[in-house]
Amino acid sequence: MTGALVLVATAVLLWPGRSAHRRRRLRRLTRAGRAHTRWAASVPPSAWPGSAAVLAAVGGAVLSTPLVAALAGVLAGGAVRAVVRQRAHRRDDERLDALADALAALAAELRSGRPLEAATQAAVVVCADESSAGALARALRAPEASTPPARSDLDRALERVAAAVLLSARTGCSLAAVAGAVEDDLRARRRQRLELRSATAGPRASAALLAGLPLLALAMGSGIGADPWAVLTTTAAGQVLLVLGVALEAVGLAWSARLVRRALR
Numbered sequence: 001m002t003g004a005l006v007l008v009a010t011a012v013l014l015w016p017g018r019s020a021h022r023r024r025r026l027r028r029l030t031r032a033g034r035a036h037t038r039w040a041a042s043v044p045p046s047a048w049p050g051s052a053a054v055l056a057a058v059g060g061a062v063l064s065t066p067l068v069a070a071l072a073g074v075l076a077g078g079a080v081r082a083v084v085r086q087r088a089h090r091r092d093d094e095r096l097d098a099l100a101d102a103l104a105a106l107a108a109e110l111r112s113g114r115p116l117e118a119a120t121q122a123a124v125v126v127c128a129d130e131s132s133a134g135a136l137a138r139a140l141r142a143p144e145a146s147t148p149p150a151r152s153d154l155d156r157a158l159e160r161v162a163a164a165v166l167l168s169a170r171t172g173c174s175l176a177a178v179a180g181a182v183e184d185d186l187r188a189r190r191r192q193r194l195e196l197r198s199a200t201a202g203p204r205a206s207a208a209l210l211a212g213l214p215l216l217a218l219a220m221g222s223g224i225g226a227d228p229w230a231v232l233t234t235t236a237a238g239q240v241l242l243v244l245g246v247a248l249e250a251v252g253l254a255w256s257a258r259l260v261r262r263a264l265r
Contacts, residue, residue, distance in 0.1 A: 045084045053077030065233050071246050078250065082257070093193070095132045095154055096186050102127035102136055103161070103183035110176035116140065116165075140165055153189060157182050196264050207256035211249055 057073030105126040109119035120140045127133035135158050138145065143162035164178035221228035232238040 045087065048084055049077040049081040052080040067239055067242070068233055071243070075246065075250070092152065092154065093190065095129045096157075096190060098127050098129035099132045099136060099154060099157060100183050100186040100190070102133065103157075103179045103186070106136075106140075107176045107179040107183065110174075110179065116175070136161065153186070157186055193264060200260050200263055203256070204260055207253065211253055214245060214249065 053073040053076050056076030057069045060069030060072035102123040106119050106123035109122045110116070114122075120137055123140075124133045124137050127136060132154065135154070139158045139162040143165040160182050161179065164175055164182075167173055168175040168178075218228050232242040
């Protein structure tokens with residue numbers, strides 16, 4: 001069956017008289033996709049919640065009442081803000097992994113007897129994240145420079161590396177041992193976060209399921225002909241209940257997310 005489907009798809013693609021049209025359409029789609037990617041890259045993530053709120057409010061105003069438009073804007077902004085926060089956390093994890101790889105390369109180069117500058121260059125080449133590579137190079141080449149207060153695991157790791165460079169320059173102690181210890185600490189923290197995320201996956205899934213139950217109730221009510229959406233959007237009592245329900249949903253999701261974040265610390 002799979003082979004027959006592959007043959008049919010190949011025949012459709014190779015059908016005479018339409019190849020030029022398909023190529024033009026593919027080029028248009030490709031150009032549109034690239035333009036959309038460039039536009040998305042030009043918009044900073046901090047502006048995404050506001051843009052999503054405006055678009056959702058406009059869509060709600062067109063499709064329903066002003067109250068629904070306001071609620072849709074607030075919910076869309078909060079949802080996109082949560083997505084942006086999750087992307088930022090994932091980005092921090094990627095930077096920590098890249099820094100751990102760079103520190104491993106640095107320790108290996110120093111143990112092999114290479115000078116600090118050559119080891120630094122090798123570590124920068126190995127590091128997959130440009131910002132982490134630049135920060136590590138500054139910590140190794142100018143450790144005495146003033147650094148911002150340590151706010152994240154990455155800042156604390158770089159602060160330890162800079163202090164180790166200064167101590168090695170003054171006393172001659174091994175910098176490779178400190179780099180290896182910082183690498184081990186970063187990887188241990190990474191494993192701990194992964195274990196905590198696995199442990200909290202069940203509660204997060206339960207919170208998402210409970211948050212979706214009101215939507216299921218609306219769908220079931222519409223299926224039996226009760227039309228609950230009209231009641232919630234066109235009557236005074238329904239609008240009060242709609243605002244109250246959305247507020248309780250938002251508070252419940254925010255509280256669940258707060259509990260999960262506290263468990264992941």
